Amino acid sequence: MSAPGNGLRVVLADDQAMVRSGLALVLSSEPDIDVVAECADGRELVRAVGEYRPDLVLTDVRMPAMDGIEAARQLRRLSEAPPILVLTTFDDDEVLWPALAVGVEGFVLKDSPAESLVAAARAVARGGTWLDPRVLPRVVARAVSSPVAAPAAAQTMARLTPREREVLDSICLGASNAEIAGTLRTTKRTVKSQVSSILQKLGARDRAAAIITAYEAGWRRPPG
The missing domain is CATH 3.40.50.2300 (Response regulator)
Incomplete structure (x- = not known):
């Protein structure tokens, strides 16, 4: 220590x-x-x-x-x-x-x-x-094992605005609010509000759950 x-x-x-x-x-x-x-x-x-x-x-x-x-x-x-x-x-x-x-x-x-x-x-x-990256494919595979998971996730993803999709894409890459703000040339306060909106629209408890929804929808492909 x-x-x-x-x-x-x-x-x-x-x-x-x-x-x-x-x-x-x-x-x-x-x-x-x-x-x-x-x-x-x-x-x-x-x-x-x-x-x-x-x-x-x-x-x-x-x-x-x-x-x-x-x-x-x-x-x-x-x-x-x-x-x-x-x-x-x-x-x-x-x-x-x-x-x-x-x-x-x-x-x-x-x-x-x-x-x-x-x-x-x-x-x-x-x-x-x-x-x-070695864990994510198995997490996603289990998450999408239900035949209704992908269509439901895709329908949920459709609720996001184009900017919210950009923010979610950065979240999927592990970016923090400050890093997202820098990439998208906006403020951390704005990003925080957008993240809250994304979680609410996706019905996701946290960022990890939002990431899984993105993969369920086929919006992103897990590595490996």
């Missing part, structure tokens, strides 16, 4: 000490990231978030005492809940849907290179999303 500074404040949780140490080393080596707490289970994670008020939570799911999904569920009850990035493995599909149901902002695979982990942490902390 590094001393708190002025960088991106991260609380991480994994029940394996060596994994925690490796994650902390990767993140703390970045000049703009501070790992302020390392936790061995979900109960420690919830307490640490209350104490340190981090900008980001990075958590494994399968932990003793309290798993990462339940911890995320409890954190969502906070008035200012931090964004949550979930660690998973390539073949652990059972994790994906419960995590999405709770409303986590991203998934990163445990065997991802260090630069991907850092990029995911920064993207999610900025208000973006991160769905690992």
Whole structure:
């Protein structure tokens, strides 16, 4: 654990000490990231978030005492809940849907290179999303398994204005509101309003759900 500074404040949780140490080393080596707490289970994670008020939570799911999904569920009850990035493995599909149901902002695979982990942490902390390219195709495949999913999603997508489609396209790329504002040459306040409108029109709880709707509709194709 590094001393708190002025960088991106991260609380991480994994029940394996060596994994925690490796994650902390990767993140703390970045000049703009501070790992302020390392936790061995979900109960420690919830307490640490209350104490340190981090900008980001990075958590494994399968932990003793309290798993990462339940911890995320409890954190969502906070008035200012931090964004949550979930660690998973390539073949652990059972994790994906419960995590999405709770409303986590991203998934990163445990065997991802260090630069991907850092990029995911920064993207999610900025208000973006991160769905690992190796995970996304399976998430979408399950989402569109119903024969009525694609037509319903396409009909829903038709409610968006051309500008809202541009914003959603940027969301699908993991962009934050500030980045979208820069790309579209508008204000963050305007983008925030447009994102709210998109979520309302799509009936989506969060950005991850909006991304899945875009793929369901065939508007975007998942990598791989």
